[in-house]
Amino acid sequence: MPAIRAALFDLANTLVSYYQPTEFIPILRKSLDACQRALGMERLGHEANTALLHRALDLNQERADLAVWPLEQRLRVLFRDRLPDPTMLERLSRAFLEPIFATARVDQDALEVLTTLKRQGIKTAVVSNTPWGSCGRAWRSELARHDLLPALNAVVFCTDVGWRKPHPMPFRRALELLDVSAQEAVFVGDDPAWDIEGARSASLVPILVGSRHDQSTSETVIRAASLRDVLSQIDRLSAPANAGPQPALA
Numbered sequence: 001m002p003a004i005r006a007a008l009f010d011l012a013n014t015l016v017s018y019y020q021p022t023e024f025i026p027i028l029r030k031s032l033d034a035c036q037r038a039l040g041m042e043r044l045g046h047e048a049n050t051a052l053l054h055r056a057l058d059l060n061q062e063r064a065d066l067a068v069w070p071l072e073q074r075l076r077v078l079f080r081d082r083l084p085d086p087t088m089l090e091r092l093s094r095a096f097l098e099p100i101f102a103t104a105r106v107d108q109d110a111l112e113v114l115t116t117l118k119r120q121g122i123k124t125a126v127v128s129n130t131p132w133g134s135c136g137r138a139w140r141s142e143l144a145r146h147d148l149l150p151a152l153n154a155v156v157f158c159t160d161v162g163w164r165k166p167h168p169m170p171f172r173r174a175l176e177l178l179d180v181s182a183q184e185a186v187f188v189g190d191d192p193a194w195d196i197e198g199a200r201s202a203s204l205v206p207i208l209v210g211s212r213h214d215q216s217t218s219e220t221v222i223r224a225a226s227l228r229d230v231l232s233q234i235d236r237l238s239a240p241a242n243a244g245p246q247p248a249l250a
Contacts (some may be wrong), residue, residue, distance in 0.1 A: 001183065001237065002169065002181075002183050003184065003238045004176075004184060004186055004234050004237050005121075005123060005185065006122060006180040006184060006185040007187075007230070007234045008124075008126070008127050008171065008174055008185060008186070008188070008199075008204065009114075009124070009126055009128065009141070009187075009188045010126075010128055010187075010188065010189035010190060010191070010194075010195050011126050011131055011143070012128060012129075012131075013191075013210075014107075014188060014190045014195075014210075014227075015060060015106070015107055015148065015227070016105065016106050016107065016110065016142075016146060016148075017103075017106075018100060018105075018106065019100065023103070025053075027059075027100060027103065028056055028060075029049075030099035031096045031097070031099050031100065032049075032078075033101060033221055034096060034226075035095050035096055037095065038091050038092050038095035039079060039088070039092065047133060049189050052078065053240070055077070055078055057076045059077060059078070059132075060132075061162060062246065066163050066164045066166070066167040067134050067163060067164075068162050068164055069132075070092060070133040070159065070191070071093050071096065071133050071135065072089050073133075074132055074133070074136075075089065075093065076089070085091075090146060093135060093138070094138065095142040096105065097131075097134055097138055098138060100131060101145075106222060106240050107147070107227050109226065109227040109228045110146075110148060111148060111151060112228075113150065113231060113235065114148065115151050115153035115173070117234070118120040118151060118153075118232060123153045123180060124151060125153055125154040125155065125156065125177070125179045126143065126148075126152055126154075126155045126157075126164070127156045127168075127170045127171055127174045128157055128158070128165075128186065129164045129170075129194065130158055130159060132161070133158065133159055133164075135159060135182065136158075136159045140157075143155065143179050148194070149216075153177075154174050154177040154178050156170050156173045156174045156177070158170055158212050160173065164196040165193050165194040165195065166195075166197045166198030166201055167198070167201070167248075168198070168202035170198075171187065171199060171202035171204055175202070175204075181200055182203035183203065185203045186199075186206070186207050186233075186234060187199035187202075187205070188206075188207045188209050188224070188227075189206070189207075190208070190210045191209070192221075196208055196221055205222070205237065206221060206222065207221075207222045207223070207228075207230060207233055208223050209223075209224045209226065209227060209230060210224075210225075210226070214247045222237075
């Protein structure tokens with residue numbers, strides 16, 4: 001295969017860990033509370049809060065065709081009587097994300113891996129979905145907050161292109177921005193469906209990082225035990241076929 005010229009990364013739970021699935025409902029409660037404070041609402045009673053949470057859980061789904069369902073549209077459903085202008089809606093969106101951002105834990109190797117790749121002449125990018133179709137601008141600020149943005153050549157969120165991974169469009173947009181072909185790029189992610197199958201749908205070489213494994217992955221997949229191990233996997237992919245051992249497959 002051609003030498004690797006670009007490495008694309010998932011964000012959540014690849015470069016930066018956020019809440020785990022078991023923590024979702026408590027985080028959602030905090031997000032709804034933050035929205036109510038932003039709206040200046042009086043504290044709701046238990047019954048009203050429970051009803052609001054159930055309405056939010058009804059909205060916690062994505063469209064079958066992978067089209068983005070924007071956060072702003074979901075918030076209009078939840079708080080339709082309290083959103084007089086777009087400025088308030090933007091403020092509400094920021095409030096919704098605050099409890100999610102508060103859970104962030106940057107992988108200790110994230111910045112070093114990105115900067116090492118750039119020093120080697122390999123372009124880097126983030127290609128990521130966002131919770132509830134939240135605005136890419138807010139997530140770019142999140143990357144900057146963790147000092148990761150300067151180490152990236154491109155950033156593509158699902159809301160930038162209107163489609164969620166595993167749709168190929170977010171991957172293709174990143175390749176376009178990097179001016180790199182799919183055959184010269186890898187995609188590093190932690191989710192077998194969104195990341196691995198998504199990368200394959202755009203003809204990138206996928207690398208599954210971390211300990212997650214899913215028997216539903218239809219083919220063998222290159223695995224990296226950690227972000228740091230991604231560097232050695234890329235080196236092996238770029239090496240001539242007779243130069244040494246090939247990447248470990250699982």
